[in-house]
Amino acid sequence: MEVSEFVFYLFALLTVVSALAVVTLPNVVHAAFSLMVTLFSVAGLYVFLQADFLAATQVIVYVGGILVLILFGVLMTSSKLVMKVSIEVSMWQMFGGIFVSSALLAVLLLLTFETPWNVLSEVVDSSDSTVEQIGIAILQKKFLLPFEVASIILLIALIGAVFISRAEEQE
Amino acid sequence: MVGYISNIYVGVYTVLVGMVITFKQMFKPRVTHQYPYQYEFERKDNYREIPIGNRGQLHNRVEDCIVCNKCAQICPVDCIYIDSRKPSGGRGAKLWESMNVVHLKDRKQIIGIVEGDTKKIEPDTEITINQTVPTGQTRKVSSNDVDRIVERKKVTFYMDRFDIDMALCMYCGLCTEVCPTECLTMVDTLQGIEYSEFDRANLNYSFVKPELYK
């Protein structure tokens, strides 16, 4: 086995195992920290796809931002951190769950095999910056509208957060 | 808006003023004393003298000591050990007759018999002191320097042992108060404070001078 294959499977294994740990661990804080491992190994997989900017964005947004938010929420709201994860469900719920998840799996598999993945025959010269291509694609080509819509949604969320915190202050 | 910008400006410039002041402070002379290596601080202005009467290390001037044992008796922690022995001459024999101890103002004591009236001394007169112990010399001292004259009782014991265990001592000062000849004192200089040792046994001070009784 090549070293790179070994590294790839390591990251893949880490992703799956830590994602399982997130779901099954009884302690919420432990689950949040294993989410960090998941997000990190996803970033590692991005690096394998030659998407260095995306990998760094994954780390800075999900690990540095959203995970910290989750941890804040967990640590500051709940006094009981350890809770039992009960998977006891009725028959109907189980059938429904199996149906929904297998449908989702089918859609994902279909997407995975139908998408025309750009397979690189040669190693891309890494001096070609992906940043430049992303910037041109977003700001000059087809993704300008989604980009602007996303930024407006974030702005609205920001204003909403400010409004909520202000309203509390006035009482 | 103007208030906002002027707020930033005032913030920046006051921080810079503070930083200039601390930078100047870096080049001022240090005030730290490197104490055990450096004694010059005794002359510095901000040094406070050790006050007179400070209870420091105990010191015994054995030339004055009459082995009365009072200090060992009053000591609350029993840190003074005295062994004494009578002279071989039998009952009534004594090592020397009673004499006077002249205390000088610079806190040096001189043992000896003052010639003339001991009660009152005219100022600016020279007093001749016969220092019988140990050498029997005579010495002249100006009466201006004399603090007081204390009578020293006749000595009827050899002193074999006079040990003070400073590790035990609690610095109450009772022994110095009862001492009739004021030979047991507490050193109120820097030397009375710094006498730390690595071995506790070294804190057992022995004051006996056998050569006195030859």
Next chain:
Amino acid sequence: MRQFFGIFGNLSEVTVGSSKPLAGLLLEILPPLPAFLEEYEQLLAMITACGIFVGVVPLIPLVLVLAERKVSAFIQDRTGPMRVGPWGILQTLADGVKLLFKEDLIPPYGDRVLFRLAPYIIVCFSLAAFVAIPFGAIDLGDERYVFIVSNLNIGIFYILAVSSVIVIGIIMAGWASNSKWSLLGSLRSAAQMVSYEIPVGLSILSVIMVVQTLNMQGIVDQQDGGLHSWLIFRTPFSFIAFFVFFISAIAEVNRTPFDLPEAESELVAGFHTEYSGMRFALFFIAEYANMFAVCAIAVTLFLGGWQGVLPGIDILGGLPGFVFKTLFLVFVMMWIRWTLPRLRVDQLMNLCWKYLIPVSFFNILGVGIWMLIFGADTMDMKSLGPSLVVIVIAVFILLKQVFKGVSGTKRETTPVPSS
């Protein structure tokens, strides 16, 4: 293999301009490997280059802790450590040895695994920032080798990403200690670091707009040619951006006046209250390594990196010049620490959200407008001239006010004579 590691600056190959990273230099100067390892020689050179940094970076606190204590002592008219070695220069070494042999305590009701894991996470990601910083360059033959482990295309963005993970380690340490002080300290620290990442990122962005690359060596290459080509002087707004970056950087490494997470009077020691022995030393290493890294980034982005002061003449250039500039910024950090008192929590957030972030947005706008008016080539005299004039006038006005202020306070600062 190359597909994975190629993204990290193509190993020892030429990446930007004509310069090669440290691994290339190692391949050049070290003796050839035995035959069965030749396949991996580039990987091994890369790992060795990393190893050099892993070995050297923990020595930084050794110097900086002593410097911190000496600077604080000098500002307060003291002498600092004087006993161990001449002028106490071996004091930190003695402290380090002491910490190594101390008992490693773990709080009985804490989370043992996370408690042990947290210092390693913090140290790992502090060290990871050093990967993309160019420390200097050496010309060997007709090749130029740069002292950088990996010349990443996304250099500065990678550093931002990696340093944002330290927050997780801090929260982990605080929570696993099962102590009020630790938890409060870590939550404060996390809030502070997440908030102050925004002005850091935005002020870096205003520099990136000028240089138009994220590659650290590329940024340094553009500052070739003397003092005036340093990015801090390119536009008046990057001059402001430098100070915004520096203030936010102080906050991000949790130093006074922003050391609320470690406020001794309130929180004992913040998130590392319960730590002892070598784990505590790891926090110390991370703290000072972070401080050094942040200053090194400031030097690379604004103060010319390892480029010299004068064009053509190698003054303050190369590795010594870079280290000198970085240590000067570290000194300024210490100087600020011993000048200003600690802020309150609301003042801290006020400064970040109401002052630094609007100012850095204003910077981005300003840099854009400046480049529109005076042309995108900021090295051109047409753009550089007005910029220098504006900066010099602003600095002159400020310094005049400062010296007036200093002479005004002179009477109050004279020491009261002791009675």
